[in-house]
Amino acid sequence: MAKQHTYELTVDWTGNLGSGTSAYDAYSRDHLVRVGSKTAIEGSSDPAFRGNPARHNPEELFVASLSSCHMLWYLHLCATNGIVVTGYVDEAVGTMQEEAQGHGRFVDVLLRPRVTIGAGGDPALAARLHEEAHRYCFIANSVNCPVRCEPDIDISTL
Template sequence: MSGREHHYGTTVSWTGNQGSGTAGYKTYSRDHDIAAPGKPPIPGSSDPAFRGDPARYNPEDMLVASLSACHMLWYLHLCAVNGVTVTAYADEAAGTMAEDSSGGGRFTDVVLRPRVTVAPGSDSAKAVALHHEAHEKCFIANSVNFPVRVEAKITVGP
């Protein structure tokens, strides 16, 4: 490591008190706001399976999105410095979480499925190979204890 550290801070504020706090399991909303200084809030809740609001992001959505975004940002950087011109990128990432008998659980895997369009003249073999390097460099993928697989598809287009 280079010895540099980066620090991040967020504030999560519960907004789901419906008048009686947590007096009962069904008496409160799981709604909350996620905020960081100078950034718009993200509306959060729990997964609908756990009485959450399906219109809000849940922690599981955010974990999968973090893995996807980190991979994409590394990939775009590596393409830029290796002469591969990306013109479009979309990832339909999917994660699997398994509950255990105690009601807890954990993620068992995440699959990233980036669909990348590169400009004509770009080296499509290099474009594929750079996904491996992006995966190795991704801070978030290096921080989780479950497999993160990458199933990339490269298209050469205008």
């Protein structure tokens, strides 16, 4: 029997500048994302859509979700396959295409993890585990755009 997980959160718009949405430029896109008692995430829209550049936007959080999910599966698979990861940094890039009518969608996400493994580790296995992590990633399995991974594996000299 499959397990089902539910994730609840609150998105609270904080951008009423006094006249609500009386005009497209009359309100702020600022909002808070709250999950239980965790620290709130300050969100807005992309600055291209009148958003606050100091806050996270949904597009950034989408790419971050893909990157985080992949990383967490990868670390799990390394731990269970005898690969000691001592460093992991992903400089992920998501590409969104906006149509003339204003709607859009992501057309590509590229994960570029730089992974450092312990001396004596198997870099070929460490690279292959990225493919397996991709197959397990809950978020990547839920999106309709390609999610590619171009890992770089280094062996620690310490």
